[in-house]
Amino acid sequence: MEIDYSNIKVIGFDADDTLWVNETYFRDAELEFSKLMAPYETANTIDQELFKRQIENLPLYGYGIKGFILSMVEIALELSNNSISNKTIDAILNIGKDMLSKPVDLLEGVEEVLITLSQDYRLIVVTKGDLLDQERKLEKSKITHYFHHIEVVSDKQEANYSKLLNHLDIKPSEFLMIGNSLKSDILPLINIKANAIHVPFHTTWMHEHVVATEKDNKKYKTITSLLEVLPLLNKNQKTRV
Incomplete structure (x- = not known):
């Protein structure tokens, strides 16, 4: 044409x-998050729930890594029935910080x-x-x-x-x-x-x-x-x- x-x-x-x-870093972060949440759900369900939460949160947080981090924390709390450890929350935050420091x-x-x-x-x-x-x-x-x-x-x-x-x-x-x-x-x-x-x-x-x-x-x-x-x-x- x-x-x-x-x-x-x-x-x-x-x-x-x-x-x-850019997007490659999000895919890598999703894999890390899935590993952290493995005791609570299957990888496929974790991915689906995280995606749905990101879309729900777009009007509040907008696009970008910070909104992605907050969505991960919310899903971690939800899938664990609020029993997720402080150590795991810290690990999730570190996933985000690592993304923000990427070359x-x-x-x-x-x-x-x-x-x-x-x-x-x-x-x-x-x-x-x-x-x-x-x-x-x-x-x-x-x-x-x-x-x-x-x-x-x-x-x-x-x-x-x-x-x-x-x-x-x-x-x-x-x-x-x-x-x-x-x-x-x-x-x-x-x-x-x-x-x-x-x-x-x-x-x-x-x-x-x-x-x-x-x-x-x-x-x-x-x-x-x-x-x-x-x-x-x-x-x-x-x-x-």
Whole structure:
């Protein structure tokens, strides 16, 4: 499917699992939590209950590691009928602290793509999650100097994107979003008449999954590596000269 990107002036990047590794740490933490809770329930039930609690808590805690930690503590208390030891609670908190101290590992080609695109486009970051944690990761990434603007939002729905584009005086037709989540980074943009390129990560949180019908008749490109963005935009860049 050919898509014309020649009108693009501003490119937005998702952060977690688009610029750097993130979801892998959550999967590892879930495994550790499951081991701690093994005396009380099966691994499958623990995973299901934790996921349900995270979704229930999103309106209260939002996205990010801190809400994840609180959800783990709540489920530990619930599954143990409030008999969980202080030692186990401490171990759960340490899982979270370990996640918060993880290194920021850039994904393949990130810096090459940013160096190249920043010469011809205005680049921004649009990410959701806990503000303090996202600021920490951005600082550790050493790539913030490529971006004209960084926005941490509570959620990524059509209204969030429309408000941001209006605030930055960006026309939807001139904006391209690049991200790993169809639900958060791609479909909302298509719905507001902007552009999007999907770069799937090898693992995706269940909450970010979409059903096939949600993708019907949506015009976007899917690539396997961020580096594939360069030839796509370079071809259209030539038409602007």
